[in-house]
Amino acid sequence: MTKPKIKEVNAETGEEIIRDATAVEIALMEADEADYLERKNKAKAEAEAKAAQKAALLERLGITEFEARLLLS
Numbered sequence: 001m002t003k004p005k006i007k008e009v010n011a012e013t014g015e016e017i018i019r020d021a022t023a024v025e026i027a028l029m030e031a032d033e034a035d036y037l038e039r040k041n042k043a044k045a046e047a048e049a050k051a052a053q054k055a056a057l058l059e060r061l062g063i064t065e066f067e068a069r070l071l072l073s
Contacts, residue, residue, distance in 0.1 A: 004029060 004021040021029070058065060 004026060005018050006021050006025060008017045008019070009015070054065075058068060061068070063071075
């Protein structure tokens with residue numbers, strides 16, 4: 001795996017420096033990615049749970065999603 005690069009830009013001069021990321025920067029990138037994946041998985045699980053609850057309610061009521069939308073419109 002190639003080492004990540006960091007691009008630094010001096011806002012006053014426009015000078016650009018591209019350098020290898022430090023160990024601390026790499027650790028922060030990995031922590032950010034892990035946090036993102038955890039949040040993504042949590043959101044997906046919550047959406048699936050909500051869909052299952054919705055389906056169970058419609059099943060108990062004995063109506064389709066379309067019929068429920070008609071009732072609520």
